[in-house]
Amino acid sequence: MCTGKCAKCTADLLFPFSIIAIIGNILLFFPNGEVWRTEEITEIIWFFPGVIGGGLLVCLPAVVMRAAGVEGSCCANRCGMLLAMLMSVLGAAGSVYCMIISVIGLQDGPLCDTGDGVFIYPFINTTAEESYLFNQTWWHVCERPRNVAMWNVVLFSILLSVGTLEALLLLAQVVNGLIGCLCGTCMNKNQQTQMA
Template identity: 60%
Template sequence: MLLSVLLALLGFAGGVYCAVFSSMGLIGGPLCDTGDGEYLYPFRNNTLEYNYLFNQTTWSICKEPENIILWNIVLFSILLAIGVIEAILCLIQVTNGLIGFVCGTCMRRRKVGMH
C-alpha cells in the first residue's frame, strides 16, 4: 500500500511538471521565422494584455513554419489538460492510499471459528 502512495506521488509530481512547462510553452509562444530568415520567439516579452493568445491579429508575425502558432496552442493546451488531469488523479490515489494505509490497520478482522 505504501508503494502505491509513493508511486502516486511520483505521478503527481510528473503531472505538475507537465502542467507547468505546458503553460510556459503557451505563454512564451512558438519559435518562428518573422520574415528575415532568423528564427526567434517574437511573443516572449509581451504582457498578458497584448498576449498573442488573446490577439489573433498578431499571428501574422510568424511567416515560417506555416500555422506554427495554431500548432503551438493546440499542442500545449492538450499537454496542459493531460498534466492537470494526471495530477488530480494521482492526488486522489495518494489520498486513497493513505486512508487505506492508516485505516486498514484499524479494522479488526473477524476470525471464523472452526465447527
C-alpha cells in the same frame, strides 16, 4: 469503501492520459506536421514535458496502482497501497512538471521565422493584456513554419489539461493510498466468511 478497486480505476484512467501526453509532446517537434532542424524548434519542447512528466512519471505509479488494485495480487495489501501512495507522489510531481513547462511554452510562444529568415520568439516580451494567446490576428507574424502558433497553443493546451487531470487523479490516489495503508484494501466475500 474499496481502496484497491479505486486504485485500479485510477490507474486505468492514467494510462490513456499518459499516452496522450507523450503523443502531444512528440507532435510539438513537428510544427505543422513538417520536419524542421533542431535550432528551428521551440527550445522548451526539449524539456520533454509530455514524455517525461506527463508520460513516464505517470505510467510508473499507474502500473503500481494497477497491481495494488488487482485482487489476489502480491501488492493488494497495505504495503502495496503504501507503495502506490508513494509512487503517486512521484507521478503528481511529474504531472506538475508537465503543467509548468506547458504554461511556460504557452506564455513564451513558438520559435518562428517572421519573414527575414531568422528564427526568433516574436511573442516572448508581450504583456498579459497584449498576449498573442488572446489575439489570433498576431499569429500570422510567424511565416515559417506555417500555423506554428496555433500548433503550439493547441498542443501545449492539451499537455496542460492532461497534466492537470493527472495531478488531480494522482493526488486523489495519495489520499486513497493513505486510507488503504491505514485501513487495508477490500476483502472478497470468501475472505470475509473465513474470518467470521
